[in-house]
Amino acid sequence: MSMSHAPERPRLTLGFVPLLDAALPIIAREGGFFAAEGLDVTLSRESAWSTLRDKLAAGLLDGAQLLAPLPLAMSLGLSGPPCDTLAPLVLGRNGNTLVLSHRWAQGMAAPYDDTPGGRDPAVNARDFAARLRHRGAPRPRLAMVHPFSSHHFQLRDWLALDGLDPDADVELVALPPSRMVEALELGRIDGFCVGEPWGTQAAHRGGGRIVATGAQLWPGHPEKMLGVTRQWAERHPLTLTAMIRAPIAAADWLSASPEHRRQARDWLALPPYLDRALDHLPTLPLGEAPVDQRFTALRPEAGQLGAVVEHLARQLGGSLDRNRIDACYSAVHFDAAAHQGCA
Amino acid sequence: MTKTTSHTPMPQPLRILLVDDETVRAAMVEEALGREGHEVICRLQGPSSLNDMVARHAPDVVIIDMESPDRDTLDSMALLNRENPRPVVFFADQHEPDTMQAALAAGVSAYVVDGLVPGRVKAILEVAIARFDAFQSLRQELDRARGQLADRKRIERAKGLLMKHQDCDEPQAYRMLRKLAMDRGQRIGEVAANVIDILEGLEKGQ
Structure with missing residues (x-):
């Protein structure tokens, strides 16, 4: 690396929430891809998305794994005080599962099964709506991870497939991903929408069944993104470039061999990261039905956030400023980072 | 006014x-x-x-x-x-x-x-x-005060308390401490100090 590209801030702290799609930052750290870019990165495990958001906005974190809707919600001041936030890199696509307790999931098809219910998520949604109307009170309690998450919006979309009103017909609550499985097993919630490994863990432990996936509802959607504040990005352009390049290199390495996926799984299972939450996964599952977790196509595209933008606009009761969205999910930093060193 | x-x-x-x-x-x-x-x-x-x-x-x-x-x-x-x-x-x-x-x-x-x-x-x-x-x-x-006490002594004490409270044997107690340390990104001596605090507090409260 030439001196002219030495990052302004070689020691960084990046926040993450224990989920499979924290994989790229973890691989970049454990596999030496950050180090190769001249970065010494500490990964800070956070227990809530709000905490991650507040620490990023306050400058206590240099960057963070963020729910894809969050950078826009932060920029618009919908979640915490307004903070202009950029999402220059996709960290993962798909990965969400909708899990229901056995009481509600009985007889429903598994997503992608070769049955009408497996092929079309509306079939299970119709089943759920029929049971709900038949049973009446109390309303089922469904959990998602944060109001500004694809999980929340996908849950709403799934309920709406058979005309249910997510605000009236069910009770929506937010729980951290790592608490979903236990809450379902204890009967405190009737179902949830969450990222991996928590959905397959719930199914593996027997507390519930996967009845739909985010990949079915929003195929290939950007699920997590790297987030930095605009102020930070302007002060540390070379650091940002290095911070984008390392996870790209990690993704290339990951897709190069099945052995790398097993190695990545073992890194993710280290105690500071996901610890025992990966016990049911012998390797990092990539592109497999029904979850279809992907760590490819990392270039951000504002156009791919269409569903998110629609939900945010509905919440605001109006339309969103196109320029705001384009600025937030701009690929300009990605393109600069990806092309650096090619000349 | x-x-x-x-x-x-x-x-x-x-x-x-x-x-x-x-x-x-x-x-x-x-x-x-x-x-x-x-x-x-x-x-x-x-x-x-x-x-x-x-x-x-x-x-x-x-x-x-x-x-x-x-x-x-x-x-x-x-x-x-x-x-x-x-x-x-x-x-x-x-x-x-x-x-x-x-x-x-x-x-x-x-x-x-x-x-x-x-x-x-x-x-x-x-x-x-x-x-x-x-x-x-x-x-x-x-924490400063505790720094004067050797880690090892603390770990022994924490193990003893864990064995009593969790009804487990010595290797299990040690594994518990080690797991806590890894989960929190702390030294095992620090975790032992926390465990002593909590469990001694419990005993005094009884």
Whole structure:
């Protein structure tokens, strides 16, 4: 690396929430891809998305794994005080599962099964709506991870497939991903929408069944993104470039061999990261039905956030400023980072 | 303008829900806010019942440890519970950036009911911040004092306590300590000190 590209801030702290799609930052750290870019990165495990958001906005974190809707919600001041936030890199696509307790999931098809219910998520949604109307009170309690998450919006979309009103017909609550499985097993919630490994863990432990996936509802959607504040990005352009390049290199390495996926799984299972939450996964599952977790196509595209933008606009009761969205999910930093060193 | 100091009515006490897994710190905050005449409800442990607690107690203010996993539950209540007559909104008073910065540094988060007088919120927040800070210094002092005790001695003591309380053998107790240390990114000696604190505290309480 030439001196002219030495990052302004070689020691960084990046926040993450224990989920499979924290994989790229973890691989970049454990596999030496950050180090190769001249970065010494500490990964800070956070227990809530709000905490991650507040620490990023306050400058206590240099960057963070963020729910894809969050950078826009932060920029618009919908979640915490307004903070202009950029999402220059996709960290993962798909990965969400909708899990229901056995009481509600009985007889429903598994997503992608070769049955009408497996092929079309509306079939299970119709089943759920029929049971709900038949049973009446109390309303089922469904959990998602944060109001500004694809999980929340996908849950709403799934309920709406058979005309249910997510605000009236069910009770929506937010729980951290790592608490979903236990809450379902204890009967405190009737179902949830969450990222991996928590959905397959719930199914593996027997507390519930996967009845739909985010990949079915929003195929290939950007699920997590790297987030930095605009102020930070302007002060540390070379650091940002290095911070984008390392996870790209990690993704290339990951897709190069099945052995790398097993190695990545073992890194993710280290105690500071996901610890025992990966016990049911012998390797990092990539592109497999029904979850279809992907760590490819990392270039951000504002156009791919269409569903998110629609939900945010509905919440605001109006339309969103196109320029705001384009600025937030701009690929300009990605393109600069990806092309650096090619000349 | 005439002064009416002699007849200034006492402000109505506020209902404050305190969410903090750090029992000693929670007790400190509860005591201080209680002394100010507020009604403090403490919630220490247990996932997902926070929705029910907020519905049942209808607090005016929620004070919560910034690191608490319950943060997202409160965030969503602010946005989703439209039928709740007392919505909790995120305290984002940009007129008080110093208080916000101090709260963040101390690890205090607050959610307040819409329409609550900002000055009253600020006063409560300042009490909470002071106690969070005081707890932090107490802990640092304690840590310094403990530094004089050899790690090894501490680990032996922690193992003994764990064996007694968890009904396990020595290798199991050691594995438990090691796992706690890895989970928290702490040295095993630090974890042993915490375990001693907690379990000795329990024994004294019995």
